Amino acid sequence: MADAEKSRLSLEAWLMIGLVASVALSTLVIAIVSAGKTTVFSPYQTDEENAYQQLTSMRETLDDQSFNIANTMSTPMLVNDWQNPHRTLLVIAAPEKPFDAAEAAALHDFVTERAGKVILASNSTNAQLVAEEFGVKYFDSPIRDDINTGRYYEVTADDGTRVSPDTRKIWAVSSITRGVDAMGEEKAVPCSEDDVSQQTVSNCRTPVLFHRPTAIQVLDEQVDTGRQVHVLAAASTSAEIDAGKGESNPTLGEGETGLIIRIDYPGQEVLDQRSITAGGDIGEISATGSIVFVSDHSVLANHLWDQAVAEETGKQQCDSELYIQNGHMCWDTDSEGLNKGLGETTWRGNEFFFTALINDMMEFDNDELSATVARNTGAFNIVFDESRHVSGTLSMPFTEAMGAIVLLTSDGVLKWLIILNLFALLAIAIMVVPEKENWRHVFDLTRFRERPTKLDPSQYQRRTREAFLSKVRNFNDLTRDDFARKSPAEIMQMVREPRLVELVSSNRVYSSDELRELIPHIRRWGN
Numbered sequence: 001m002a003d004a005e006k007s008r009l010s011l012e013a014w015l016m017i018g019l020v021a022s023v024a025l026s027t028l029v030i031a032i033v034s035a036g037k038t039t040v041f042s043p044y045q046t047d048e049e050n051a052y053q054q055l056t057s058m059r060e061t062l063d064d065q066s067f068n069i070a071n072t073m074s075t076p077m078l079v080n081d082w083q084n085p086h087r088t089l090l091v092i093a094a095p096e097k098p099f100d101a102a103e104a105a106a107l108h109d110f111v112t113e114r115a116g117k118v119i120l121a122s123n124s125t126n127a128q129l130v131a132e133e134f135g136v137k138y139f140d141s142p143i144r145d146d147i148n149t150g151r152y153y154e155v156t157a158d159d160g161t162r163v164s165p166d167t168r169k170i171w172a173v174s175s176i177t178r179g180v181d182a183m184g185e186e187k188a189v190p191c192s193e194d195d196v197s198q199q200t201v202s203n204c205r206t207p208v209l210f211h212r213p214t215a216i217q218v219l220d221e222q223v224d225t226g227r228q229v230h231v232l233a234a235a236s237t238s239a240e241i242d243a244g245k246g247e248s249n250p251t252l253g254e255g256e257t258g259l260i261i262r263i264d265y266p267g268q269e270v271l272d273q274r275s276i277t278a279g280g281d282i283g284e285i286s287a288t289g290s291i292v293f294v295s296d297h298s299v300l301a302n303h304l305w306d307q308a309v310a311e312e313t314g315k316q317q318c319d320s321e322l323y324i325q326n327g328h329m330c331w332d333t334d335s336e337g338l339n340k341g342l343g344e345t346t347w348r349g350n351e352f353f354f355t356a357l358i359n360d361m362m363e364f365d366n367d368e369l370s371a372t373v374a375r376n377t378g379a380f381n382i383v384f385d386e387s388r389h390v391s392g393t394l395s396m397p398f399t400e401a402m403g404a405i406v407l408l409t410s411d412g413v414l415k416w417l418i419i420l421n422l423f424a425l426l427a428i429a430i431m432v433v434p435e436k437e438n439w440r441h442v443f444d445l446t447r448f449r450e451r452p453t454k455l456d457p458s459q460y461q462r463r464t465r466e467a468f469l470s471k472v473r474n475f476n477d478l479t480r481d482d483f484a485r486k487s488p489a490e491i492m493q494m495v496r497e498p499r500l501v502e503l504v505s506s507n508r509v510y511s512s513d514e515l516r517e518l519i520p521h522i523r524r525w526g527n
Contacts, residue, residue, distance in 0.1 A: 041094035041297060043071065043384045052303035052313060055093060059384065061305070061351055062358070066377040071384040076103045079110040086115035086270045086287040087363060087373075088381040093119075094297035095126040095388035102477055107291075108133040112224060115268040115287035117361045119354075121294035123214045126388075131216070134263055135223035136293050139215045139241055142168045143257060144249065146238040151334065153209055154322040156314040162322055163314065168212040168242065171330075171347075172259050173337050174233035176201040176356050181231065181255060188339040196356040199365060205338065206356070207331040207347045208233060208260070209304050209315065213296030215241060216258045226267065232292075233260040236336075258295065262357075265289040273370035285368035290361045299350050307349035317347060358382070461510050465503055468522050475526045500525060 039045050043059035063069050072078070076099070082088055090110070099107075107130050110116035120127050125140045145152050145167045153171045155163040173180075173187075180187050183203075191204035218229055235257040240249035251257075266288040274283045298304055303313045316322055318330035331337040332345040362380050363369055373379050472494055473483040486494075492501050499521060502508065510518070 041301065042386065043069075052309065053298075053301050055091075055300055055302070055305075055384065057302045057306040057309065057351070058091075058300050058354070061355060062382050065355070068378050068381045069384075070381060071386050073386050075387060076110075076385065077106045079106055079116060080114055082381075082383075084272065084379075084381070085110060086268070086272070086289070087379060088383060089117040089119065089358060089361065090383050090385055091119050091121075091300070092127075092385040092388060093121045093300050095120075095122050095124075097388060098126045099129045099388075101129060104129040104133050105477065111263075111289040111291045112227075112265050113268065113289075115265070115270050115289040117289070118291040119294065119358075120291065121297040121300055123212060123296045123298075127293070131293060133223070134291060134293075135219045136261060136263075137217045137219055138293075138295070139217075141214060141244070142212045142242050143170070143215050143235055143239045144168050144242040145170055145236055145240075147328075149236075149328060150238060151236045151329065151331075153330075154316040154320055154326070156316060156322075158314075165326070166212075169210065170213065170235060170239070171207055171209050172233040172235065173205045173331050173334075174208045174260055174353060175205045175230070176232065176353070176360055177230070177262075178202065179230040179232060180205070180234070188337070188342060190338045190340075190343040190345045191352075191356065192343055196352065196359075199356075199359055201356050201360060204343075206353045207338070207345070208299060208350055208353050209310070209347065210259060210296045211298035211301075211304060213259055213294075213299075215239075215252060215256075216261055216293055216295045217252065217256055218258070218261060224265070226265065228264040228266065230262045230264075231255065231258050231260075232262050234258050260295070261293045263291050263293075273373050275368055275370050278368045280370070285366065287363055287366065287369075292357065292361070300354070304350050305354075306351060307347070310347075310349055315347075318345060457512070460512065460515055464515055464518065464522070468500065468525075469504060471522065471526065495525075497521065497525060 040050050040053040041055055043055040045054045046056060059069060076090070076092075079085065079088075079090060090107075107118060111118055111134075120130060122138065123142065125138050128138045131138050147165065147167055150167050151170050151172065152165060152167045153169060154165070155169065157163055175183060175187070176191070183205075186203040187205055189204045191201055191206045195201050195204055213235075215235065218231065234255050237254045237257075238251065239257045240251050243249050266286070268287050268289055269284045270287045271282060272285050272287075274281060274285055278285065294300075302309050304310055304315075318332045323330045323333070329337070331347070332340040338345045364374050364380075366374060469483075469491075472491065473480070476483075476494055478486075488505060492505055495501050495504060499518065503510075503518060
């Protein structure tokens with residue numbers, strides 16, 4: 001008995017040693033493989049190295065406005081499970097890996113069916129699958145403006161000398177609520193601080209600086225109905241796609257070289273606390289989904305977001321002598337720019353434009369929403385997407401595992417409980433690997449009564465039909481509730497194959513032989 005007790009305690013001790021060792025080893029490996037990776041465009045990276053390329057200033061600005069700030073490391077497929085999506089803005093900056101089709105479709109549903117808000121900033125085609133869902137095209141090369149008359153901004157070095165001009169660092173004057181093509185003389189009016197604070201920004205524009213953006217375009221075909229498309233900012237007519245050496249640089253035409261595109265989907269029904277005039281209880285209100293495509297992720301980075309940091313890094317305002325000395329236009333002297341006689345044209349950092357844009361996208365001015373909610377900025381969420389950044393080769397399994405855990409639960413306590421259980425299972429698997437005995441299965445006729453009840457042949461057709469419909473639902477990435485809401489015509493459109501359409505839509509009774517003939521068709525369907 002004493003030997004058994006000693007053996008049991010010894011096994012527990014070994015298991016504890018194995019658990020501690022596996023946790024320490026995993027932590028060490030993650031630290032080593034992550035040491036050489038530079039993290040940029042992060043709202044939480046506070047190290048001095050690469051400080052200008054982080055999003056910490058943007059997070060601090062929005063935090064100061066009392067928004068509820070959060071981040072996600074997991075796939076965008078979860079956005080439609082978030083609470084109050086119509087009061088949530090997802091910020092996706094600098095996606096280093098492309099979206100897959102399911103993620104793009106989830107973001108489309110988030111905006112068009114849940115009235116969610118998205119800002120997607122990228123200068124590459126990594127954002128293309130999402131853009132295609134909304135009928136927008138991203139080009140894979142930066143744009144370059146004319147050296148003599150182009151809309152690029154001047155930069156000085158630390159000693160105040162002029163840096164050789166980079167015609168890919170361009171400026172634009174952007175509206176906030178509607179495209180410049182829909183504006184008249186008011187397009188020359190600069191937005192003031194009062195305009196932004198009072199959210200009266202429909203009749204003014206403000207300058208925005210870009211760092212080597214690409215071009216984006218709205219495609220001719222109408223992808224969705226009932227939407228409102230606004231090209232808020234575009235490059236000059238002379239801007240070219242920088243195709244590289246040995247290639248001709250195409251120009252896209254007047255107003256076609258988009259830099260910021262906003263698409264709104266008004267009139268969506270969502271559940272929230274209603275205003276007193278609308279009933280004062282929880283019920284349906286009308287909300288607007290919005291997505292903004294930006295052709296450059298650096299517009300959100302510290303060196304362009306914050307005016308003081310921008311000036312430290314040499315970005316020049318329009319009153320700089322460099323514009324006059326070198327004979328090219330600034331945003332208050334260009335014919336399509338701002339009129340400095342109508343207001344203050346100083347660039348206040350991209351912070352000024354994007355905070356006005358975010359406030360306009362949110363439901364602060366929704367008359368159907370309870371004033372208690374609408375006046376409380378903390379009731380509105382801004383989520384930074386950290387899932388688009390590429391991890392190191394060795395740390396990728398850990399990152400993917402964390403994403404899978406987040407898919408399972410968003411509860412903090414349960415998340416760490418799952419992680420600790422995984423480490424425990426790893427330790428047990430390492431320390432306790434019993435040798436399997438040779439065995440063989442014996443078919444015992446005496447245990448016949450323990451077999452499951454035989455299936456009624458009259459149920460074959462129903463079960464075959466249900467199995468096929470489950471395959472159709474899974475193939476189209478639909479939940480059971482979403483699939484149940486589909487009309488028979490929509491389901492037949494998904495199936496298309498005539499024999500299988502007949503199976504799911506008609507009342508015909510099939511014989512067993514006919515069902516056997518259909519099974520190979522069901523197996524091949526969708527492959």
